[in-house]
Amino acid sequence: MGGTVVEGVQVGWDRIRESFSLDPAIAYLNHGARGAVPIAVQRAQQRVRDEGETNPIRYFRDLPDRIAHTRRYIATFLGADPAGAALVGNTTIGAAIVLQSLGLRSGDEVLMTDHRYGAIAFTAERECRRTGATVRTVGVPLDADDDEVTATVTQALRPGRTRLLIVDQISSPTARLFPVEKIVAAAREREVPVLVDAAHVPGMLPVSVDSIGADFWVGNLHKWAYAPRGTALLSVAPPWRERIDPLAISWQQHSGYPARVEWQGTLDYSPWLATPTGLFFLRTLGAERVRAHNADLAAYGQRVVGAALGLTPEELPDPGSPEVAMRILPLPAGIATTFEAAEDLPRLIEQELAAVVGVMSWSGRGWLRLCGQVYNRRDEYDRLAEQLPDFLRRLR
Secondary structure, three states: OOOEEEOOEEEOOOOHHHHOOOOOOOEEOOHHHHOOOOHHHHHHHHHHHHHHHHOHHHHHHHHHHHHHHHHHHHHHHHOOOHHHEEEEOOHHHHHHHHHHHOOOOOOOEEEEEOOOOHHHHHHHHHHHHHHOOEEEEEOOOOOOOHHHHHHHHHHHOOOOOEEEEEEEOEOOOOOOEOOHHHHHHHHHHOOOOEEEEOOOOEOOEOOOHHHHOOOEEEEEOOOOOOOOOOOEEEEEOHHHHHHOOOOOOOOOHHHOOOHHHHOOOOOOOHHHHHHHHHHHHHHHHOHHHHHHHHHHHHHHHHHHHHHHOOOOHHHOOOOOOOOOOEEEEEOOOOOOOOHHHHHHHHHHHHHHHOEEOEEEEEOOEEEEEEEOOOOOOHHHHHHHHHHHHHHHHHHO
16 A cells, blocks of 8 residues: 555555544444544554653643644644644634633623534523623525625624624534635624634635634634544634633643643643644645545535435535535435434434434434545445435334
């Protein structure tokens, strides 16, 4: 097999699935949910853990400098100012840090779209309950174009009252790319701060965080950038940096941002320190090639499964860009229309069809979400297309 050796693992496009620990009996078509960590990155993380056990005192003493170095590397990869970046556990944690640093009060509101991620909504609701502020949701039609999306969100802003707009760059339940640059520019004119939830962006899309111009941007690297789980980058614009406080205080509290956000005592920092190996894995395969492959495969899966369910091409939601490596399609009426039903259905599909897929309940309907990743093959989507219609008929 051609390629480069990373942590003792041969990395290349031939037999690429062998670079992962995935069960070969399962078609893993939902990379966007939890990612999948390459074996080379698993080994890098374990090496960091092993190192920490040889001398824990020295290991933790040296960690702040190593974290800072890793932060600069990751921020540069994402086009973010390293001085405004902080490593956090995931996007939801980053959003919680931002929300509790705003100083919300009674009469304030946080605005979100109905495409938002559930845990982010729960986080905003909790902070608003604590402070007396409110959460308001604006509906955005699934088939709206970029100008319509921008206009809908902009018209919902209430300058002076809307203290934060939270908008997805790529939405989790609907796999839609939002025109965040346009939305941020419109919000800035109205002096409304914006938090961009970019959980799915790092690794899936080329990105320059600073060019977006958001007050806050946070994205996971453990979904599409091959990092170990528990790795995300929070980027904060200069006016806000000294106002950002961690969720829990540590000995780095007086060091200022970002160290006071990153340092959480005896937290396991090995995912962060192994992330450069994940980015090297991506670059070894060729980032542009990986992105094109994944997006094309997700589009193929949407087409063949959609056709098997009797959907026309016009009934398949447009993700807003051909670069998006996740696609959704509507399930038959009455299936997975509630959160509980959408939680149960993937388990049944895995048990009976040997496929891992995403199922979402959004806007009163159930939706199937398919992802594309380097370890996937077209025949996995073909097999799902052959089996899924009869499986769904039996459910009804």
